[in-house]
Each structure stands twice: as structure tokens, then as C-alpha cells.
Amino acid sequence: MRHTLIKMTKLHCLADICLIPIGTPTSSVSEYVTKVVEVFRDSGLKYTLHSAGTTIEGPWDEVTAVIGKAHEEVHAMGVVRIQSDIRIGTRTDKHQTPEDKVNSVKAKLERNLKKEYKEN
Amino acid sequence: MRHTLIKMTKLHCLADICLIPIGTPTSSVSEYVTKVVEVFRDSGLKYTLHSAGTTIEGPWDEVTAVIGKAHEEVHAMGVVRIQSDIRIGTRTDKHQTPEDKVNSVKAKLERNLKKEYKEN
Amino acid sequence: MRHTLIKMTKLHCLADICLIPIGTPTSSVSEYVTKVVEVFRDSGLKYTLHSAGTTIEGPWDEVTAVIGKAHEEVHAMGVVRIQSDIRIGTRTDKHQTPEDKVNSVKAKLERNLKKEYKEN
Amino acid sequence: MRHTLIKMTKLHCLADICLIPIGTPTSSVSEYVTKVVEVFRDSGLKYTLHSAGTTIEGPWDEVTAVIGKAHEEVHAMGVVRIQSDIRIGTRTDKHQTPEDKVNSVKAKLERNLKKEYKEN
Numbered sequence: 001m002r003h004t005l006i007k008m009t010k011l012h013c014l015a016d017i018c019l020i021p022i023g024t025p026t027s028s029v030s031e032y033v034t035k036v037v038e039v040f041r042d043s044g045l046k047y048t049l050h051s052a053g054t055t056i057e058g059p060w061d062e063v064t065a066v067i068g069k070a071h072e073e074v075h076a077m078g079v080v081r082i083q084s085d086i087r088i089g090t091r092t093d094k095h096q097t098p099e100d101k102v103n104s105v106k107a108k109l110e111r112n113l114k115k116e117y118k119e120n
Numbered sequence: 121m122r123h124t125l126i127k128m129t130k131l132h133c134l135a136d137i138c139l140i141p142i143g144t145p146t147s148s149v150s151e152y153v154t155k156v157v158e159v160f161r162d163s164g165l166k167y168t169l170h171s172a173g174t175t176i177e178g179p180w181d182e183v184t185a186v187i188g189k190a191h192e193e194v195h196a197m198g199v200v201r202i203q204s205d206i207r208i209g210t211r212t213d214k215h216q217t218p219e220d221k222v223n224s225v226k227a228k229l230e231r232n233l234k235k236e237y238k239e240n
Numbered sequence: 241m242r243h244t245l246i247k248m249t250k251l252h253c254l255a256d257i258c259l260i261p262i263g264t265p266t267s268s269v270s271e272y273v274t275k276v277v278e279v280f281r282d283s284g285l286k287y288t289l290h291s292a293g294t295t296i297e298g299p300w301d302e303v304t305a306v307i308g309k310a311h312e313e314v315h316a317m318g319v320v321r322i323q324s325d326i327r328i329g330t331r332t333d334k335h336q337t338p339e340d341k342v343n344s345v346k347a348k349l350e351r352n353l354k355k356e357y358k359e360n
Numbered sequence: 361m362r363h364t365l366i367k368m369t370k371l372h373c374l375a376d377i378c379l380i381p382i383g384t385p386t387s388s389v390s391e392y393v394t395k396v397v398e399v400f401r402d403s404g405l406k407y408t409l410h411s412a413g414t415t416i417e418g419p420w421d422e423v424t425a426v427i428g429k430a431h432e433e434v435h436a437m438g439v440v441r442i443q444s445d446i447r448i449g450t451r452t453d454k455h456q457t458p459e460d461k462v463n464s465v466k467a468k469l470e471r472n473l474k475k476e477y478k479e480n
Contacts, residue, residue: 006163008128008181009188011195016412018376018447020260020323023267027321027453030464037469043126049465050410051458052376052447060191061128064184068129071180071210075131080213081267083260085325086206087378087412087445090191093200093387098411101390105409108394136292138256138327140380140443143387147333147441150341154348169345170290171338172256172327201387203380205327205445207258207292213267218291221270225289228274246403248368248421249428251435283366300431301368304424308369311420311450315371320453326446330431333440 008061014098015063015088018053021074022081032074039070048098053085055098060090128181134218135183135208138173141194142201152194159190168218173205175218180210248301254338255303255328258293261314262321272314279310288338293325295338300330368421374458375423375448378413381434382441392434399430408458413445415458420450 021032036054040047043066045058056063071082141152156174160167163186165178176183191202261272276294280287283306285298296303311322381392396414400407403426405418416423431442 006182006185006189008185009192011188011191013191014411016378018323018325020262022260022262022264022269024263027263027451028464029262030461030468033465034468034472037465038472048411049462050412050415051374051408051461052410052415053412055410055412060188061185062126064180064188065126065128068131068180068184069126071131071133072129075210075212081209081211083207083209083258085258085445085447086208087203088206089201089203090195091201091387092195101411102409104388104390105393105397108390109397112394112398134291136258138443138445140382142380142382142389143385144383147331147383148344149382150344150348153345154352157345157349158352168291169342170292170295171254171288171341172290172295173292175290175292203378205325205378207325211267221291222289224268224270225273225277228270229277232274232278246422246425246429248425249432251428251431253431300428301425302366304428305366305368305421308371308420308424309366311371311373312369315450315452321449321451323447323449326448327443328446329441329443330435331441332435 008064011060011090012058012095013060013063013088013090014055014057015067015086016053016055017067017070017084017086019070019074019082019084021079022083024079032077032079035073035077036070039073040066043069057098063088128184131180131210132178132215133180133183133208133210134175134177134216135187135206136173136175137187137190137204137206139190139194139202139204141199142203144199152197152199155193155197156190159193160186163189177218183208248304251300251330252298252335253300253303253328253330254295254297255307255326256293256295257307257310257324257326259310259314259322259324261319262323264319272317272319275313275317276310279313280306283309297338303328368424371420371450372418372455373420373423373448373450374415374417374456375427375446376413376415377427377430377444377446379430379434379442379444381439382443384439392437392439395433395437396430399433400426403429417458423448
């Protein structure tokens, strides 16, 4: 017997998804990744496509709804089985965008290069 | 401007989550994994704990709500940043439980062993 | 121009792999997962099959060699594209087996249940 | 008893790694991600930093050695426990770079937009 109804959280999150269709006629997945990107674009949430997945940002309930919608749409293309790997992060100490994360690493790479240069 | 409200899907899914707290005083994570398991148990959904994560099964909207609840609860323990890796699968061709998946592989392992035995 | 030859580390690790064949005629993956388990078994390393993947334990160089061998063997079965998700952990503070990890969580679940019981 | 020595494969692969230090004093991980990028850069292999991980490309033995080296170097910074999520893909049908993957999706997005435009 189910005794609790969990309310969907509004926690802000960054999710990165790598969706893989199983049992497709060819080894190309770009047709399906395109559909994922289109669902993300239509959601109005911020997203970025990169070579190992697609990143999407927003409240937990909306982000997970959009990823679920992507599964539904890829099933509607005739794919009977889908496996996704999702890396999802939440933090309560500060707001950080995907660009902030990359810029923070780039600044440190530059700082280290300057330090090395001075030491030599 | 946000133009669409995505409705959360009811698609049945199997999700396996590995939750990692960041910036904790010790390298032990079992206190937090325990919380995840307790949230899963209280949800009424079927779940299994294993050494590399915890598997949970049910409709997409409930499963993702429960995982979000786990993030909230771990934040409430004082963890300001959490990163989870989620493997999530959906299929429209047939219903398959976590036990079905393991049993299917075990049957094939046994079949191959018998074949090898006969060939030698 | 490549300037460094990286020496493979002997660092002890726990790796959990979920291997997905792409472009296969059916949506069943158990034939391929069976092959992965057989490669792991033949390696002599400790491994455990569960519903969301297979865990393997040992020195980094051997574990990654065995996973690479699994990719090779699944390709040899006629699969032209494979995508794996690997969760891999290393620690220098103590040795922990997959069973240790599960037992640590189970002990805390039991402790919390006893505490709740006393409080009520 | 260990009975087999697995030879490390030379299979070409694309790996995307998200490395997480556990038990660090702060919730910031950029110092450690910077180290990962520096190890990748020093390897001479092709790599790309993005907001959800770092992608590296090359023969299986070198790629996994470089990732192991990154774990070693982050341990050397004082982190006693590290958990990484690695998405790793191999294919025997054709060679595809990370840029090829992104460009293939972008071309299809554009094609679909043109189609929609014509239909309206």
C-alpha cells in the first residue's frame, strides 16, 4: 500500500543528460539527440548541447518533467527502449550557472600558468 | 519568456541513483546514503540498495519526485552541495522488473556454461 | 605532438559499469551484459552483478583493462557502437569492499529504526 | 587465484569524466577540476572542458591511464576519496570526433527548422 504522496521539489538544479536509444536500426543516435534538444528548446529552460550530452537548468520539477517529455517523444519516434545517464547537481549555498562553472576552472588554469611562468 | 508548461509523464521507469554530498567534513557518505534509502522506503515505491547505488522503480513523476525529496533531505542535514548520477531506463515494449533483468542474464550465463561443458 | 607517456596507476578502485550496445536488432541487452559478466569472471577480479550494472574491484590498470576487453568482446559479437556509463571510486584513507559499503548503510538504517522505536 | 592477464586494448574511445572529490573542506570543486584539465592537457591527447565534465579522446589504454593519473594527482592534493562518473563510447564502424557529434545534431536541428518553416 502506498502511504505518501511526495510533493515535487522546486530546488534549482543543473542536469546533464546523455540519452541512448536501444534496439534502433542504425548506430547513429543524432536523430534522437536532435529530438531531445528540440524538447529542451521548446521548454523555455536554458540548455546547452555539447559532445557528451545536453545540459539543462531550472527548478527540479520542470527539469525532470522536460527530460521525461524527451523520453516520451523519442518513444513516439518508434524507439521501444531508452536508457539515459543523468548527472544532476543541486546547491543551497549559492547560485551557479553552467558558464560560472567553466569560467571558474578557466580562471584557475590561467592563474596556474602565470605562476609556472614566474617560477621558471 | 517561458511559453510551455510541460506535463509530468507517468511513463514507468527504473532509476538507479548514486548520490554524492560535496564539502562534507569526512569522506564517509553512508550517513547520507542511509537518508536516501529512508526517503525511498517512505515513498512506498519498490527500491533495492546495492554497493554502487540504489535502484527505484515506478512512474516517472513519482520516481523523480522521490529523488528530488532525497536531495532536499540531504540538504536539510547540512550538506550545501549534492551531485547525483542517475541511470534511468524506460521501455514501451514490455514490463521488466530489476529482478527480471538480473535473472535474464543469470539464465544466459548458465546456458553458456552448459554449452561450454558439452563442447569440452 | 605527444610529449608524455602516462604510466598506468595501480590505485585500488571500485568500478560499476552499465554497458549499452547501440544499433542492435532487438531491445534486449542481456546477451551483451552476459558477455560483460563472463569477461569479468574470466579476469579473476571480484565482481557483482546487479540490476543496474556490474561492479568490479581491483587495481586501476587491471579494472580498466578488463572493461576495455568487455568492449572488445561485445564488438566481436557484431555490435558496432557501445556506450558505457562507469562510476569509479578510489580512496587512500581506507580499504572498503562493496559489501562494507552496503553493510555500513544497513547498520545505520537499523540504528535509526531503533531510535524511532524508542522515541515513540 | 588470478589466472589471466588482460592485455590493455588500443580501441579508440571518447570519454567524458565528471570527477567529484569527497570530504573536502569547501563545496567548491573547481580547484580539482582544474587539476584534471591540467593532467589531460599534459597528456597530449585531445580534450574539451564543458560545464558538466571534461571530454578526452584517444586509445582506450591511454585515456584510462590519463584518467587514473588525474585521480592520483587529486589524491596528492590531499583528497582521500574521489568518485568519478565516466561516459565512454567506442565504435568500430567509423571514426567520429566530439565536433562531428555536435555538428551532426546541429545540422538536423537546422533541417527541421527549415521543414517547419516551409510547412507553415
